[in-house]
Amino acid sequence: MLSVTGVSKLFPGVKALSDVDFTARAGEVHALVGENGAGKSTLIKVLTGVYQPDTGEVVHNGSPVRFTTPLQAQQAGISTIYQEVNLVPLMSVARNLLLGREPRGRLGLIDFRRMHREADEALRGLGIRVDVSRPLRELGVGAQQMVALARAVAIDARVVIMDEPTSSLEPREVRTLFDVIGMLRERGIAVVYVSHRMDELYEICDAVTVLRDGRVVHTGRLADLDRLRLVSLMLGREIGEVRSEGLTKFTGSHQAAAEPVLRAEGLTIRHQLHDVSLAIRPGEVVGLGGLLGSGRSETARAIAGALPTDSGRVSVGGAAVRTGSTPAAIRAGISLLPEDRKAEGISPGLSVRENIALAALPGLSRFGLVDNARVDKVVDMFVKRLRIKSAGPHQKVGELSGGNQQKVLLARWLAMHPKVLLLDEPTRGIDVGAKAEVQSLIDELAEEGLAVLLISSDTEELIEGSDRIIVLKDGVVVDELTGDAVTEDALMRAIAAEPSAPSEPADLPASPDLPASPDLSKNVKSAGSAHD
């Protein structure tokens, strides 16, 4: 259906793809996997006309094609769903869904009534009911992703490419997505599916192609490949090595001091948070559990002053911090690593050095002039310590892989010498290897006495990384898991509990059926599910 042969693509200093062959067949769901920087995104962009290959050719329906714009690829029946929702937030759902394909009536004018009906039908087909005349931005991220999906499917597509489509979906939405993928397969459409999540791959994919460092290292039926073998192919490490290391890098619990350094009390934001309180001791990692939209990010942002609160107090080391002001929070020693590192974190056009030093500059200046020698020293220290892989401190951050971008951000905040570190999805969208490194870094930081708040949609990471987990639901703290109760099972129960009956500690006898040693359970689980 759609294939590439011998494709290479060079970027300044990097060979992103080298002699890659890839074939998506009709009626087949083809997994495209690899660590970040392996070349998946580049390959997708070659397939969809965003990039042109330096060598090799793209063959579509048996004849060589050369797409120079995404529009040409779409017209040829190749549609794409991107990891980040790529729609226009200010426009209505229907207008987004049908942009470029609006039903037109007399005089070529858009027939809005028909447009709304068609949009509504398309979304209902995917099990979503929304008012399609409202602006897209009013939808949750998951629902927005479903609109993108509806858009991709509605175009008479022969090939649908999905780049980590589930990274912002709720489990129920993931089910809908999988149903749609099944439907596409039956209709003889070729699906290319990119994901970091093993469970998903094994559930819906027929074939797999593994990329590493811009080369194809394996291609074939997915069922013939077990999970551990797949992980080792992606990482380029031997199986024994992978197994012995486990897949999360968290060690056990940390020595926490007695007095909390961060206290947040009664944080309330209308429609978002209601009376959320938490305290973190130095050296402690507190997880925030809950589903998408439960108020996890909002809590972190409220503490960091990035979201104005209606009421509530925050204090660090006993001293009150003015809420709703990021400078005040930073001065008090609170640093937030935001969820959306592209939009709220890095400045891609600036160098590694500049990105790290950005926030800390006032402290590295004398008489308003930047002390370059000190900046170099600080940057050098963090690059080494966080093992940031770059061509040098002057490389643009935009050119680094996701994992290294995240480390640069982490370095920026650590350079501020924070007392409290709020991490919102610190490992989202970064590859397995970098993920492990970030995880062990979080551990190290806590051991050094930092108070850490960890938000993660990756249950495993949350459970293993946190000493305690505060569970949020609809902006309310519904439970707190401590000690042996920090288990996946207990977390599910807490999230699933009926809102009217807050679960009491006695209701959680989950631990007895689980192995007593948390370390053992971790290794068993990691090796078994090889998840993320």
Next chain:
Amino acid sequence: MTTGTTEADMRPAPVHQEPDKIDAPTRAERFSALAQQHGALVTLLVAMVAASLSFDTFLTGDNLENMALSSAFLAVVALGMTFVIVTGGIDLSVGSLFALGGVLAAWGSQYGTAVALLLPLAVCGLIGVVNGLLIARSGLAPFIVTLAAMLGARGILLAITDEGSKTYLVDKDSFFATLGQGSLLGIGVPIWITVALFVLGAVVLRLTRFGQYVYAVGGNEDAAALMGAPVARTKITVYALSGLCAGLAGALNAAWLVSGVTILGSGMELEAISAVVIGGTLLSGGFGFVSGSLVGVLLLKVIQNVINQIGSLDSAYQQVVSGAFLAVVVVAQTWLGRRRRVL
């Protein structure tokens, strides 16, 4: 959540989940939306009521006709500017193009009405296309490109008028002159033309596929490109439209003044931008409507008129008041936008 099936399998009881629905906008959000869309209109009405209570001369036919006429030319320029700003761009060349269009029309009027209209449209439209090409294809900043066009067009203007010393006149009895001077049902022809153009502009922006692309490009350019919208073509078209509008406004103005006046139009680009922004269009793009721009123009003109009526106040204060007003509007828009969580 990341754990696809494991999580679902391990979940002890099915979780009750609400179907996806959009949270109904809060009262504050609804109010903000209304204020953003109709705030300028309300302010205009209040200003007009206040002005007519304060000055007997305000609500006279002559005064209103004068205001409407002097608004008409700026309004046509603002119409084109609205399209540009909705795509997230800016066009600083319109003031120069307005003057250039006027002079070309006056010169061309000796060869007939068709030349008087088509020549400025062709030249100004072409300059708009060049603006658009440079912005869309070379990725240059609209600010710089149109600034260069503004200077360049002024240069052409000086060249064809012997450094501004030569003034071309329009024959008062020609049909072209009636486009500026004539009236229909007691209302000046330029006003009719302006109203017609705004209706057309509203239809194009709201009801055509091109209009959707204009909003999409301004709302999220990358997404628009990935959705297959012709981003470059859309940008080129809006700058061409803006050039056409400026040229036409200049031509109509020349017909009204029965001469091509070279010194006109300086600062007009900023007036047009002010009017568009006051009318509720977001300077960052993706949101706006042409009717607002018309209201914005009228509001600016009413303020000018009122200041003129206060005889004691120096007319230089017009600009102070207009500037202050613009600042207030931009602050209010930002605030309203935040309340609506648009920005």
